[in-house]
Amino acid sequence: xxDRFQITYQVKAxxxxxxxxxxxxxxxxxxxxxxxxALPAQGVPSLGEIVSVTPSDQSDSWIVSISYPAAVxxxxxxxxxxxxxxxxxxxxxxxxxxxxxSFFSGRYKGPSFGLSGLRKLLNRDEDLPLSCTALxxxxxxxxxxxxxxRQFARGGIHIIKDDHGIANQGSAPFRExxxxxxxAIREGExxxxxxxxxxxxxxxxxxxxxxxxxxxVDLGADGVLICPQLTGLESLSELAALKxxxxxxxxxxxxxxxxxxxHGFLPEFYYGKLWRALGADxxxxxxxxxxxxxxxxxxxxxxxxxxxxxxxxxxxxPTPAGGIDVDSIPGLLESYGRDIxxxxxxxxxxxxxxxxxxxxxxxxxLEGADG
Amino acid sequence: xxDRFQITYQVKAxxxxxxxxxxxxxxxxxxxxxxxxALPAQGVPSLGEIVSVTPSDQSDSWIVSISYPAAVxxxxxxxxxxxxxxxxxxxxxxxxxxxxxSFFSGRYKGPSFGLSGLRKLLNRDEDLPLSCTALxxxxxxxxxxxxxxRQFARGGIHIIKDDHGIANQGSAPFRExxxxxxxAIREGExxxxxxxxxxxxxxxxxxxxxxxxxxxVDLGADGVLICPQLTGLESLSELAALKxxxxxxxxxxxxxxxxxxxHGFLPEFYYGKLWRALGADxxxxxxxxxxxxxxxxxxxxxxxxxxxxxxxxxxxxPTPAGGIDVDSIPGLLESYGRDIxxxxxxxxxxxxxxxxxxxxxxxxxLEGADG
Numbered sequence: 001x002x003d004r005f006q007i008t009y010q011v012k013a014x015x016x017x018x019x020x021x022x023x024x025x026x027x028x029x030x031x032x033x034x035x036x037x038a039l040p041a042q043g044v045p046s047l048g049e050i051v052s053v054t055p056s057d058q059s060d061s062w063i064v065s066i067s068y069p070a071a072v073x074x075x076x077x078x079x080x081x082x083x084x085x086x087x088x089x090x091x092x093x094x095x096x097x098x099x100x101x102s103f104f105s106g107r108y109k110g111p112s113f114g115l116s117g118l119r120k121l122l123n124r125d126e127d128l129p130l131s132c133t134a135l136x137x138x139x140x141x142x143x144x145x146x147x148x149x150r151q152f153a154r155g156g157i158h159i160i161k162d163d164h165g166i167a168n169q170g171s172a173p174f175r176e177x178x179x180x181x182x183x184a185i186r187e188g189e190x191x192x193x194x195x196x197x198x199x200x201x202x203x204x205x206x207x208x209x210x211x212x213x214x215x216x217v218d219l220g221a222d223g224v225l226i227c228p229q230l231t232g233l234e235s236l237s238e239l240a241a242l243k244x245x246x247x248x249x250x251x252x253x254x255x256x257x258x259x260x261x262x263h264g265f266l267p268e269f270y271y272g273k274l275w276r277a278l279g280a281d282x283x284x285x286x287x288x289x290x291x292x293x294x295x296x297x298x299x300x301x302x303x304x305x306x307x308x309x310x311x312x313x314x315x316x317x318p319t320p321a322g323g324i325d326v327d328s329i330p331g332l333l334e335s336y337g338r339d340i341x342x343x344x345x346x347x348x349x350x351x352x353x354x355x356x357x358x359x360x361x362x363x364x365x366l367e368g369a370d371g
Numbered sequence: 372x373x374d375r376f377q378i379t380y381q382v383k384a385x386x387x388x389x390x391x392x393x394x395x396x397x398x399x400x401x402x403x404x405x406x407x408x409a410l411p412a413q414g415v416p417s418l419g420e421i422v423s424v425t426p427s428d429q430s431d432s433w434i435v436s437i438s439y440p441a442a443v444x445x446x447x448x449x450x451x452x453x454x455x456x457x458x459x460x461x462x463x464x465x466x467x468x469x470x471x472x473s474f475f476s477g478r479y480k481g482p483s484f485g486l487s488g489l490r491k492l493l494n495r496d497e498d499l500p501l502s503c504t505a506l507x508x509x510x511x512x513x514x515x516x517x518x519x520x521r522q523f524a525r526g527g528i529h530i531i532k533d534d535h536g537i538a539n540q541g542s543a544p545f546r547e548x549x550x551x552x553x554x555a556i557r558e559g560e561x562x563x564x565x566x567x568x569x570x571x572x573x574x575x576x577x578x579x580x581x582x583x584x585x586x587x588v589d590l591g592a593d594g595v596l597i598c599p600q601l602t603g604l605e606s607l608s609e610l611a612a613l614k615x616x617x618x619x620x621x622x623x624x625x626x627x628x629x630x631x632x633x634h635g636f637l638p639e640f641y642y643g644k645l646w647r648a649l650g651a652d653x654x655x656x657x658x659x660x661x662x663x664x665x666x667x668x669x670x671x672x673x674x675x676x677x678x679x680x681x682x683x684x685x686x687x688x689p690t691p692a693g694g695i696d697v698d699s700i701p702g703l704l705e706s707y708g709r710d711i712x713x714x715x716x717x718x719x720x721x722x723x724x725x726x727x728x729x730x731x732x733x734x735x736x737l738e739g740a741d742g
Contacts, residue, residue, distance in 0.1 A: 032508030046509030089626030137403030139415030206577030206603030232577030232603030255460030256627035
């Protein structure tokens with residue numbers, strides 16, 4: 001690991017003087033967290049150092065870069081998250097916009113499978129997009145969910161994930177559901193001759209997540225879905241390190257970190273860089289134009305961030321979701337390209353021709369991208 | 372568990388019609404997450420039901436109550452958090468203001484020790500406030516931190532917690548630090564004859580938190596400190612359930628959920644009710660008047676929430692922190708009262724008379740509250 005790393009912030013302030021005061025607060029708050037004049041006489045090597053304070057392209061807003069000694073986090077990944085945004089999350093007007101490679105290298109490992117690993121599991125050409133859907137609604141029994149899964153597989157879908165709200169409810173206990181859906185998908189695949197991957201939702205209490213991952217694999221799952229902001233962000237890394245099956249990350253409970261223009265994280269940093277570094281093979285994010293609020297430009301930036309060279313990490317599969325239907329696929333292919341896992345949920349259920357038919361239209365459109 | 376529970380939201384909208392549309396989105400998004408017209412013909416018992424939409428006392432703002440079937444969460448606590456704020460965290464203009472007792476009862480257990488348990492461990496009268504400080508800065512060696520801890524104990528402090536940024540860094544590895552500080556505090560206590568409790572920070576990767584709790588207890592710690600928004604919120608409950616030592620919760624990384632007036636959680640619900648229900652024996656929150664942004668009224672509401680009758684849960688110890696010094700204690704005692712654990716960090720280090728002297732002034736002021 002490098003001796004130091006650098007974090008870049010966007011800071012709301014009426015003047016460069018005020019912005020510099022905030023920078024001073026940040027470098028103290030995120031390290032020694034005490035008045036500098038009260039530090040031990042022998043000194044401690046832990047304080048951050050302000051590198052620069054420059055105007056941003058937004059009004060009353062400044063870009064602040066601060067360099068930190070690597071010793072402040074040691075090799076503890078969760079402590080690096082704390083250094084990134086722990087106490088300053090309680091200040092208004094501070095947004096993390098970037099961290100340099102030295103922040104990630106050595107502490108973070110990136111995806112174990114990544115977009116190319118997913119394509120390999122699917123025997124899919126390196127230049128073709130992936131399709132994904134969600135099993136729902138919560139309340140159905142295992143055999144009902146399995147029946148839906150079979151129809152999606154017959155339609156040629158690449159990845160079926162559980163809805164993130166399907167956990168271990170009485171209506172479809174985890175073990176029964178995963179066994180039934182895995183079996184149904186194996187049956188459905190035979191109809192097309194193509195592979196369909198099943199990613200059950202394993203989000204549960206932080207200490208149980210690894211056990212549920214192991215259960216899922218035992219029961220025939222091809223990957224897992226997790227909501228890292230509910231289980232603790234490092235749980236994503238812990239699962240990725242197991243390397244048995246790919247891990248898809250879901251943005252539930254993460255909105256507070258990314259939807260405020262002057263607070264939290266720049267969305268492309270948070271989903272595109274941080275979650276990729278944490279090891280998400282695919283990252284579901286709230287797509288533009290649907291019921292969420294990110295702009296098309298931000299979504300494109302998230303996609304780029306997951307594809308860029310970054311500490312030697314594998315690329316993650318950007319998985320836009322929310323308000324996408326089959327008709328929007330051609331436009332999205334033009335806007336986002338092919339290194340994408342397109343997720344259509346609800347609207348596949350609405351097609352009067354049925355799920356298999358709707359899924360087939362969806363997957364054929366993605367093949368058309370090859371033409 | 373009751374068959375249904377109710378969640379109350381504050382929703383930003385220009386009209387009651389628009390507020391009702393948002394309510395409709397919430398009841399669907401947080402349950403079946405698909406178009407209602409695409410739900411299975413046999414129906415599913417999972418949809419939320421809008422109970423009421425009424426004007427709030429803020430402009431363009433409405434209070435929405437929605438009732439959910441308990442079956443949507445089952446007995447999975449993390450899934451109940453997902454139902455509370457999972458996908459709607461990605462919508463602007465929605466803030467959780469309350470949830471009824473049926474949401475918590477059966478799923479949440481509350482503190483195992485609570486404020487009265489802390490007082491009991493300290494042999495302290497039921498009507499006296501507690502004092503707390505933070506060991507810092509990161510970068511000191513175990514014997515240097517232990518020396519500080521000894522001085523605080525000699526000054527009569529009730530609880531010494533690690534700074535939340537002290538993890539397992541090379542400068543003070545966890546095991547060495549906890550052993551050294553525990554020993555020093557036992558020595559310091561003998562000077563006053565009063566008990567001082569040591570709460571090392573055990574925040575680390577979600578799957579390791581329980582192990583670190585066990586290590587801390589083995590090494591002589593009297594409690595633990597954890598940042599639940601870094602380890603996954605349910606980890607707080609998992610630790611509380613171990614019942615060996617009290618758990619103090621720290622707000623690092625939680626700011627995004629509580630500092631926005633129109634998004635996230637009402638702070639008194641989040642810290643005062645949710646974290647208490649999760650099992651925090653003491654909850655550190657960002658105090659008014661210091662470097663954070665909550666108002667005095669909000670802090671008082673947080674304090675009240677931790678003391679109110681609530682599902683039979685023990686009371687938590689409200690632990691305001693940030694910008695408190697010895698001189699502010701008399702005013703705070705008037706404003707917050709005695710059912711409080713007052714946390715002074717940095718300013719005790721600044722006293723020219725030294726830590727023991729400053730701590731003694733602090734603790735004597737709290738005794739004065741008895742007069």
